[in-house]
Structures are given as structure tokens and as C-alpha cells.
Amino acid sequence: MSKTIIAALLVCMVMVDGCASKDVHPAAAGFQAPSRGPKVLAAWMPWFGDKKHMDVGYSSQDTNVMRRQIQDALNRGISGFVVDWYGDRRPYHDKSFALLQQVASEMHFQVALMYDETENDNGQATDEAFGAFDKAYRAYIGPSARYRDAYLTYNGRPVVFIFPKRGRTDWNRIRAKVNTWSSPPLLIYKDDASPEFAGAFDGYYAWVHPGHKGWAPDGSDWGEQYLDNFYKNMTTKRADKIVVGAAWPGFDDSHASWGLNRHMDARCGETFEQTLGFYRRYYNDSNSIPFLLIETWNDYEEGTAVERATYTNCNRPS
Numbered sequence: 001m002s003k004t005i006i007a008a009l010l011v012c013m014v015m016v017d018g019c020a021s022k023d024v025h026p027a028a029a030g031f032q033a034p035s036r037g038p039k040v041l042a043a044w045m046p047w048f049g050d051k052k053h054m055d056v057g058y059s060s061q062d063t064n065v066m067r068r069q070i071q072d073a074l075n076r077g078i079s080g081f082v083v084d085w086y087g088d089r090r091p092y093h094d095k096s097f098a099l100l101q102q103v104a105s106e107m108h109f110q111v112a113l114m115y116d117e118t119e120n121d122n123g124q125a126t127d128e129a130f131g132a133f134d135k136a137y138r139a140y141i142g143p144s145a146r147y148r149d150a151y152l153t154y155n156g157r158p159v160v161f162i163f164p165k166r167g168r169t170d171w172n173r174i175r176a177k178v179n180t181w182s183s184p185p186l187l188i189y190k191d192d193a194s195p196e197f198a199g200a201f202d203g204y205y206a207w208v209h210p211g212h213k214g215w216a217p218d219g220s221d222w223g224e225q226y227l228d229n230f231y232k233n234m235t236t237k238r239a240d241k242i243v244v245g246a247a248w249p250g251f252d253d254s255h256a257s258w259g260l261n262r263h264m265d266a267r268c269g270e271t272f273e274q275t276l277g278f279y280r281r282y283y284n285d286s287n288s289i290p291f292l293l294i295e296t297w298n299d300y301e302e303g304t305a306v307e308r309a310t311y312t313n314c315n316r317p318s
Helices: 003-009 063-076 091-107 125-141 171-178 195-200 224-235 267-281
Strands: 039-044 080-085 110-116 157-163 186-190 203-205 242-247 291-294
Touching: 039 110, 063 080, 063 091, 080 091, 091 110, 091 125, 110 125, 125 157, 125 171, 171 186, 171 195, 186 242, 224 242, 224 267, 242 267
Parallel strands: 039 080, 039 291, 080 110, 110 157, 157 186, 186 203, 203 242, 242 291
Antiparallel strands: none
16 A cells, blocks of 8 residues: 555545645545555444443434445445344344445445354354344345345455454364355454464454553554554464454544543544554565455544545644
């Protein structure tokens, strides 16, 4: 990914429409995904409009909003949304995904599930995962799913991301179950999988994190050490696995009811710029990673949204 392409990928971060152009660093203009290199995806949150979450001015079940979001993403060169999904444990989120997949099918866009493991170690995590994956196959992925043409695939196989919690799911049992599907899915786990389940997963993705030192009080740690370790491990210890790189514009969970006062400074676009191009330290156009996941499209509660448009009041040199 060239410096020009990295610059074109940068987006605005203030929750307003439009740009104050005189205050925007040149790198923040545009936002066109690269024509070469990884397919660009973005994590999409399905819960707005649910009273448990903050009001961002729209409902995640408004299909007109979805059409606008998808068109905006397409214009920027984003190929698909990866959607937080809990199966039937969160009916609102499930309905949002169903509507999004339908709109995606109409607009030649792609969607994928990111299954969130159960939050509690209640002894039911594996059974709940069985139920969720059965639902996913029946409704969204398998041959009887009405809008399966919009579901993200890689080398002909559907891609399912997994976000771990504390449920202690037996992923070896889940792997055996999904291997019976007509087209077994590629299971992509967050980078920190337990060795006992290494054989269950086809790949790994990076997620917003500063590194082993933790969150810097001043937000200065933008994730360099974490990303370096992730890509290094993927080229050495996990060279046989699918690599999903990550980019993020910053982090601030002060608006979240579950917030822990974690902060990562956007640095007027530099955080996004550097995370976008970081994979190039280990890969190139002839040996690229298949996917780069922008984290996130619209998580305003944790301050990672790239949906709306500009870095303002910045004094970065051109």
C-alpha cells in the first residue's frame, strides 16, 4: 500500500457531517481503498436504536440508513461489513443483520458475522455457540439462506469471525459441527486463541489494542508494539493461517456504559494512517494479506467510528 493510498484511506473522526477543509491534514482527504493488496472490510455495529445503547441519530434497522452506509462504503472502496452478532441471545442485533444482508444483496455488497461468545462462564457457552451457528447456517450462510449471495467468502468458503469473551466455548466441538456444512466455514479468531483450539481456527485477526504495556494514560500508545507482534507471529508461528490485518483511528470508551477509561489518541489522523499501512512491514503486493479490517465503521461508544467525516483543528504539517 503506497503512501498515497494510505493517505487516501484516511477518514474524518468528528461526529459531524462535512469537513472544515482548512483544518484538515491533506492525508485526511478522500478515503479510497487500495486497488491492490488486501480486501478492505469494516466492523459494523448493529445495535443503534436499541435503548441500551447511545443515540447516534439513526436506527441500525433503518434500511435507508443501511443503503446510505453501504453506498458510502462502496465509494470508499470498502467491500463488506463484519457485524457483531450474538445469535438469538440478542434479537435486536440479529434482526439488524438480517436487514443488512438483504440490502447488501441488492447493492452487491458483502457481509459477514462476527460471533460474540457468551459473556459469562455459565457452562452453556458451547451449547449456545451450537445454536448460534445452526441459526447462522440456516438463515444467512447455507444453501437455503435467501440472501446468501451477499455473504463474504474466501476461496469459495464462508468466513465467520469470532470475538472471544469468557464463556469457555469448546471450539474443537464447534469445528467438528460446522465441518458438516455443505461448505465448511473459515473460522477467524481474535489473535489470542488458546493453543488447545489452534486446530479449530483457519485464521486470526488483530483487534484494537496498545500492546503489553496496556493503555497509556495520555493515549499516546497507538498500538505499534501490538501490531508488530501480531504480524510477526502470523509470519512465523502461524504462517499456515489466514491473516486479517487491522486498522483503527483511535479509541475512547468514555461514552460507553461499560467504559474503563481507556484512550488511544487519534493524533489528527496519524493513528489511522500508521495502522493502515503497518502490515507492509511484513507483506507486500506480491505477498499480501487477504483482508484488512477497519475497526470500526460506527462504534461511537468506543470512539473508533470512521463513518463520519473529518479531523478538525489539526496542525499536522503537510
